[in-house]
Amino acid sequence: MDIIWLFVMLAALLICGMPVAVALAGSSAIFIIFNGSPPPMVVAHRMINGVDSFPLLAVPFFILAGNLMNTAGITERIFNFALAMVGWMRGGLGHVNVGASVIFAGMSGAAVADAGGLGAIEIKAMRDAKYDAKFAVGITAASSTIGPIIPPSLPMVIYGVVAGASIGQLFVAGFIPGLMMAASLMLMIAIMARRKGFGRDQTFYWSVLWSTFQRAFLSLLTPVIIVGGILSGAFTPTEAAVAACAWALFLGLVVYRTLTLPRFLRVSFDTIETTAVVLLVVGSAAIFAWILTSNRVPEQFAAGLLAISDRPWVILLLMNLILLAVGCFMETVAAITIMVPVLLPIAVTLGIDPVHFGVIMVLNLMLGLLTPPVGMVLYVLARVAKIPFEDCVVGTAPFLIPLVIVLLLVTFIPGITMWLPTLIYR
Structure with a gap:
């Protein structure tokens, strides 16, 4: 059976509304059955x-850990600190949005967790301050993509497992690109604030910042x-995830005492459900x-791609376009x-470090969270903000510009990504 039919079946199942996991496993099983080799039991073994x-x-x-922090009120404390720190700037709540996402990125490692947790607080605050709903949703969506770039990062863990790359190096490699994303978004906010006449949302006080x-x-x-x-x-990335959970539990149960038994059970069930979906x-x-x-x-794909050009920058550009699509x-x-x-394998052939390529891949796919038709972050924020999905797309579009610029810089200047891993690990 020709391999092209595998992609045809996958596309047909997705168009019919099948979940991604069902479409992937179903198209694979059908391909194996019609191909006659290997035995269908291979599907289960490989999964x-x-x-x-x-x-x-x-x-x-x-x-x-991310669910516990959202439930225990940790995100609200982070938002208030970010507000006191950068809320005095023109278009202040937009800058607060980015600053809070950078801080939360060091805790959860998931864009959807950022959008669903901090997003609800941020959008409500921006609406109360009379910001346009599209602008509020747009910057919230764009800033949420910082989460999987700055360590820790769930997509980096998945990439490290599949690619056989060091997860610790991947975590460190994402730090500078993540900060660049934040800086570029804040620059865009400053430009839009000046053009739209946004004011300052809070007077800066050292006492408020300290409290x-x-x-x-x-x-x-x-x-x-x-x-x-x-x-x-002190511990591996896996053990770090356990430490994050233990610390979040300690804060929620002992220090803040905001995490009740019913809340903990709800968080646990939500985590089980999300984990089951991800691992499936x-x-x-x-x-x-x-x-x-x-x-x-x-x-075959590598041969076709290298037939177009053997210049690394051309191949990298083509791979970026493929990943964005x-x-x-x-x-x-x-x-x-x-x-x-x-x-x-193509990247390695061109001399591109797997860690560098991992950051490029994850950053590309994070932009996919902001684009239809999948755009998971957009769907989450459309529900949170109670506005049409189309308005979310329109509001997010301007913020794709600085993120794409950062993607190109990270792609073609390896030192941005590899400086810290080389300094620490090599």
Whole structure:
């Protein structure tokens, strides 16, 4: 059976409204049955092997940590501290939005968790301050993509498992690009604030900054514990996820006492549900990627791509365009699991470090969260803000410009990504 039918079946199942995991596993199973080899039982074995990985244990724990922080009121303390720190700037709440996302990025590692948790607080505050709803949703969506770039990062964990790359180095490599994303978004906010006549939302007071810092201090220690523990060698990225959960539980149950038993049970069930979905996608994508690999699709694709040009910058540009297109139509975890076996060998052939390529891939797919038709972050914020999905797309569009510029800089200047991993690990 020709490999093209595998993609035809996948597209047909997705168009029919099937979940991504079902479409991936279903198209793979049909392909194997009609192909007559190997036995259909291979589907189950490959799916199990796809999730049988110790580093993947970090996934449920980082998800649980993010949910605990949203439920225990930690996000509100972070928002208030960010408000006191940058709320005095023109278009202040927009800058607060970005600043809070940078801080929260060091805790959860998931864009959807940022959008669903901080997003509700940020959009309400911006609406109360008479900001346009489209602008509020747009900057909230764009800033949420910082979460999976600054460590810790769930997509980086998935990439590290599939690519066999160091998760610790991937975490460190994302730090500078994440800060560049934040700086570029704040520059865009400053430009839009001047053009639209946005004012300052709060007068700066040292006393307010100090009081909000005191209230948020223990929450702000979370990224220090996670990143500091990994860099010092105290624990692995997987163990760091467990430490994040333990710290969030300590804050919610003992210090702030905002985490009740019913809330904890609800958070636990939400985490189980989200983890099941993520790992089912990983397992389903693993069998799909195995079929591609066993049919020598990566080699054929590499030959076709290198036939266009042998210049690294041209190939990198083409791979960026491919990943941006894939991100528009496919969920992040599935895209990473499928595209890494196809694109990574080409990158390695061109002398591109797998860690550098991992940041490029994740950053591309984060932009996919802001673009239809999939645009998961847009769907979440459309529900949070109670505005049409189309308005979310329009509001987010201007903020894609600075993010694409950062993507190009990260792609073509490897030192931005590789300086810290080289300094710390090599």
